[in-house]
Amino acid sequence: MQRQGELIAAACTAVFVALAVATPTSAAAADVTLRMAVQDWPPTHIMKDLFDKQYKAASGNAVKLELDFIPWPDYYTRLNASLTSGEKQYNMAVSDSQWLGAFIEGGYYLNINKYVDADPGLQAVFKDLHPAVKDSYSTYPYKSDKLYGFPQMPDLVVSYYRKDVLCDATEQKNFMAKYKYKLPCSPEEMDGNDWDKFRDIGEFFQRKKGDMLMGKPADDDFYGIEFQVGKGYDFFTTSSYEFLWQHGGEIWDETKQPNAHALGVMNSKVAVESFDHLLSMVKYMPPIAKTGGLDIFKTDELFREGKVAINLEWIGFAESSINPQTSKVADKVAFAQIPGLKTPKGIVRWSVIGGQPFVLMTWNTDIQNKEALDFCKWWLSKPTQIAFAKAGGQSALRSVYKDPSYVTFRPWNRTWAASLDWQKDFWHVPEFFELLTEQQEEYTKAVTGQQNAQTTLDNIANFQEKLLKDAGRIK
Amino acid sequence: MFKLALPRSAIAGAGGAAIPLLERLGLRAASGVGEAGWGRTALAGVVSFLYFFPVLWIILTAFKSYDDVLAVPAKFFFTPTLDNFRQVFSRAYSVQGQVQDTGFALFFFNSIVIATVSVAVALVLGTFAAFGFSRYPLKGNDTYLFIILSTRMLPAIVVIIPIFLMFRITGLAGTYLGIIALYTTFNLPFTIWMMKSFFDELSPDVEDAARIDGSSDARVFFKICLPQVVAGLAATAVFGLILTWNEFLFALLLSGVETRTVPVAMAQTIGGDIGVRWGLLAAIETLFLVPVIIVTFALQNQLLRGVTFGTIKR
């Protein structure tokens, strides 16, 4: 009996000792949950897939990534309500670059400078990012050295065009006869496009039902060109700022607060010229342009339905354009850079950068932040980014997009590297929504013929000046 | 204004041929709807069809393949496919992704449960309250009623932030209880107003007689008043159901992943990499219409017959 007792005591002691030895290591592996708010669309689903398949936390912790997929059109509503109500539901979120100011000054987005300074891996990531992307997605104030986020899905505007239409022999011949120069056809030729050629293409390809198109009567109205001129969010602004910057105009410069002005800048002579230039294209676009309803979804839809020859559109829609299940022109699409402005010095290009960064929240615990940053490093590592690109995503890391294999992943990738060099972003200040909404209202009044370009820009300039003065951003 | 002084018997005699046999014999109600023939049916058919056409288009779209949906000229005759319906329940989220279950069955279940319970609770609470307002009027009754009505006068957005905050603090967010309580509150004002109208119309004689006979208040309510206003209950239930079924904003903000309802799921078919997934949206909407139509059809008789405010009195 006593023998057994001794044996049991010895066994227990052994177990205790073993546990005591083992405990430190097992206590080090914690369960960390990261809740991230994301938009519901393929790039975020791809991110989840890659995470589930490949992610192993470097620290050995068991990291769970809970993604809340929120429908795109209501994303801002839900994220804004969540943040401003103080519910502290999310640890990370995919944001838009414009919202940085609003949510940073609200105290929600976390400044990551101290983490970056302490981590050579993160520093390498930021060095590898294209400066335009870093400035737009990560910094607030714009172009300062305060860092807040990382690109989840960078995006640019490119030309989608119908190579079957533009390269058609009959059309080429007729175009040459009318305009005395060759209609651009190959992607390289389209890369060199300028607005004059763009306008000519628009005029040339505006066909009514029954007119000849590619040697056969068209079964419906056809249009040569289109780009976004919609009232919602920033759809008109994206186009108008292209023209503005290319003509040499400026917007209110947030980096020069409080000395920069909007009055005299937004309605300068050059600005009015550029806006008139844009408006001159509208008559060649599908008639919905005149309602202010030609947003990015509509341009994409009309293009996929085969009604338009060239569409200037975000890359985010390209995947569905080449997919036969969602596009009637799937095998007829090619991609090139957007047109620029022909000047004596050559073609000037500028565009508004798109895409979404992701950010961390100020209420995260230290361990959550550590895991979140590790996650970002993993996401922005070359193998993951290559996998993302293979699935149709985009990368802003130089080491990735300069890799020779990058252009093979998707037909639009060839425009990526070159286009990144002429991207700018507009204001990130918290007042952005008011500025943007008023601007869009005025623009759509112009496109529907309610007022002319000068009045439109005067209204915009006055409004912005007053608003920014009241907000203390203009002296 | 012409005089309606002719007594009924005179009418029966003079215009005998004009009154159908059954009514003369007293076998059919003397009021209510009149009769009309197939001519009326044809007219109503045309009107109804035109009115229904936009809905019909949505239902047709649900059966169309991608090529047919936005065809110009619009296709009325096409080869139907059930692919959209299949996609409602399981689809791939990205081109190379796997086909996954979308959880739609759960969303549908949530919609049904949440709508039914909130309408039922509103009906119960509201009917009691309406009876109270009608039969036991407090001083300032009108003011109460007006305040109740005015809670419906504001756009929902006004109360979003306080309710959001309330829900998060009390932990009700993402729970069934929270959203049901909210929807019940939305249905209450209309329920109270409608049911009060119905109760006001009942003749008090029967109730007084019952009370004299010794029935308790509860008996009077359940056995006498309630059966007479069944139509009102039906009408209120239908309206309440329709409103709650399609409510979007609060469902978007306050439902969690497990309690998400179909309208929010519908929003997933819009925006992102394609403007609108027409076939998918149409399929979801078609499925979503079915329960409401069934309920309305079932309650239709109650609605029409009973909503005569008790004028069929002898």
Place this chain on the structure above:
Amino acid sequence: MERSSPTGGMAASPALSPALPSASPPAFAPALAPALAPIPRPAGRLLRWNNWQAALLVFVVGMPPAIALLPPAFSFWVAAALAVLLAATLVVNAWGRHTGGLLVAPALALLFVMNIYPLLWSFGLSFFNYRANRMKQPTFVGLQNYANVITDPVVWDRLHTTAIMVVLTVSVQMVIGFLLALLFSKQFPLRRYLMILVLTPMMLSFVAVGAFFRYYYEPSLGLLSQFVRLFTGEPYVLMQSVWGARAGIILADAWMWSPFVMLLVLAGLVSVPKYLYEAAAIDRAPAWRRMWSITLPYIRGLLLLALLFRTIEAFKLFDVVFLLTEGGPGTATETIAVYVYRVAFQYVKTSESTALTYILLFTVIVLTNLYLYLANRRIKEA
């Protein structure tokens, strides 16, 4: 015995009688006071359970400091406790007097907690300069927000647009609803099934209606344009003009909600005794006369109820507008509800948006009272 005069019929008409608050003062607290006078008890006992005035005082005095000084989580619980206290005193007060109070209490309590209390909270907010996404503590600014809103020309423009659209859409709904009700007012074969067809527009989700109507109106692909093109050969762009866009929205909204009016009017039409029509036929009264003298009095109450509810809903017009035009082109269709959404959610000017909403509420209350006053006056006249 059947009623033999239209007046008698009107008295039976629902919703005109006690359901409508009386024409006399649309008052609030003053009207409440006599109703809820505490049961006479020995004087000097302030802390009775049914002393609702004391509870109200504590509530009103306690709320602003709580909101201003405490972090939101705490102030919420303080306010909730005070609200419950107030509600409890009201309930107890009512209990002592009527069964009616007992019946009414649960509904009122739920409404109070979920609806009225948040409304009061946001009402309180409108006196501060709170912005939900700024970290500053809100400061008390009194009526400043209200002054800003009332003097803002943009607000007046939106109200103007809203008024136009409300009048138009409610009128169209009433007319179409009435005509539809006339159509279905007789029993005919297949009536049940055809009526379901007409009722379905009400049952659609706004998301689907917005997306599909946007498609119907679209000039290149949409059905309306294709139809017009059969005659004119040109795509028809309905939404490019100010009035075109408004017409498009009104059409969609009226299409959805006319069945609501139809149902209510049908209820009235169904209740008109047949012999009245027969007598009129014998007298060879023309159809419009029949309508005016017999039918209208019976349905007047329900018509007014439909008018009331549809007007209230029309002021809140948001979903259809936002989905179809986002308030465009320019600002042609931007209703006040869309504007409130922008100010509250996009610009995050929380306090200003609540001030704006309460001004809207005030407008709607005034209008509703006007209706009810006119409605009641006509009862008294007739």
